[in-house]
Amino acid sequence: MEDVGNVDAAIRAQRTQRGRWIAVLAARQHGVVDHSQLLRLGFSASAISRLVASGRLHPMHRGVYAVGHKAVSRNGWMMAAALGGGAGALVSHRSAAALHALMDDSRPIIDVLTAGKRRNRATIVFHRSGRIHPDDRTQVAGIPVTSIARTLLDIAEVVPRRKLVYALERAEKRHVFDLAAIEALIARSHGRRGLKALTAAIREIEPEAQYTHEGMERLFIAFCRRYEIPLPALNVVVDGHTVDAYWREHNLVVELDSWEHHRSRRAFEEDRLRDVELTPQVLRITHRMLTKGPDELAASILRRLSASPSLAAIA
Numbered sequence: 001m002e003d004v005g006n007v008d009a010a011i012r013a014q015r016t017q018r019g020r021w022i023a024v025l026a027a028r029q030h031g032v033v034d035h036s037q038l039l040r041l042g043f044s045a046s047a048i049s050r051l052v053a054s055g056r057l058h059p060m061h062r063g064v065y066a067v068g069h070k071a072v073s074r075n076g077w078m079m080a081a082a083l084g085g086g087a088g089a090l091v092s093h094r095s096a097a098a099l100h101a102l103m104d105d106s107r108p109i110i111d112v113l114t115a116g117k118r119r120n121r122a123t124i125v126f127h128r129s130g131r132i133h134p135d136d137r138t139q140v141a142g143i144p145v146t147s148i149a150r151t152l153l154d155i156a157e158v159v160p161r162r163k164l165v166y167a168l169e170r171a172e173k174r175h176v177f178d179l180a181a182i183e184a185l186i187a188r189s190h191g192r193r194g195l196k197a198l199t200a201a202i203r204e205i206e207p208e209a210q211y212t213h214e215g216m217e218r219l220f221i222a223f224c225r226r227y228e229i230p231l232p233a234l235n236v237v238v239d240g241h242t243v244d245a246y247w248r249e250h251n252l253v254v255e256l257d258s259w260e261h262h263r264s265r266r267a268f269e270e271d272r273l274r275d276v277e278l279t280p281q282v283l284r285i286t287h288r289m290l291t292k293g294p295d296e297l298a299a300s301i302l303r304r305l306s307a308s309p310s311l312a313a314i315a
Helices: 004-028 035-040 045-053 074-084 093-099 148-155 161-173 179-187 194-205 213-226 265-277 287-292 294-306
Strands: 032-034 057-061 064-067 110-114 124-128 137-140 143-146 233-238 241-247 252-257 281-286
Touching: 004 032, 004 064, 032 035, 032 074, 035 045, 035 064, 045 057, 057 074, 064 074, 074 093, 074 110, 074 143, 093 110, 093 143, 093 148, 143 148, 148 161, 148 179, 148 194, 161 194, 179 194, 213 241, 213 252, 213 287, 213 294, 252 294, 281 287, 281 294, 287 294
Parallel strands: 110 124, 252 281
Antiparallel strands: 032 064, 057 064, 137 143, 233 241, 241 252
């Protein structure tokens, strides 16, 4: 017969190992775990109850626990809400917009998108979606959340227009605005109430959506003439790349970011990589800069052109 002491030691070692597994899992999930995860780690329902009774687990929602203490961060509450929505659930709507840093959300409520029907809880509002498209899924700090495109469409149905416009502007400033992703989402979202509001908001913040690159060039030439800025050479090759405008004497390049420039994150990154490869200083100009802040833009360009000619250009 096996020694009782050896059996007890084995049990204690097993419990210690499982305790470490909980700690590792909680560290990945901002300090929270759910019931189904604990079961997969080998804990029985009664063992989980004992962990709660001993204070090692602290219930947050039904079946979701904080590990070790109750001081959970905002991201921890976001993760707990997603776990509370069941398999495949995502933080969504205004809560997702806050996670993506597109807008502030001080509500105690967290929005969660689920594939099935769920009853709302004290601090969670569940939004049902029959099927969540794979492209609508992403993560922020390890928290499952709706993609930026899906988030923008969702909040278009629940926030005032000014807040939607603000969220779009934040997406642009953070360089996460992806028109191609939004267009694909719109194409598969027939009947959504937010489509009209989202489309109108995009047009409001980006009037250059109506401009081709050639149209932007004509607008830029008119701008230069209006402010008596010497006309640059247009569409010339510099360091092996064709650039939109170039003042050789000052080694200054202007690139005109038309709406086409915003169509994807990949296009944005490729343009920035090209900027790094160019020897001249690169100034990127948008339609909004040409039409809503032309005085400041003209002053900036004239300051650059009034500086001493570039030695690199002279050489």
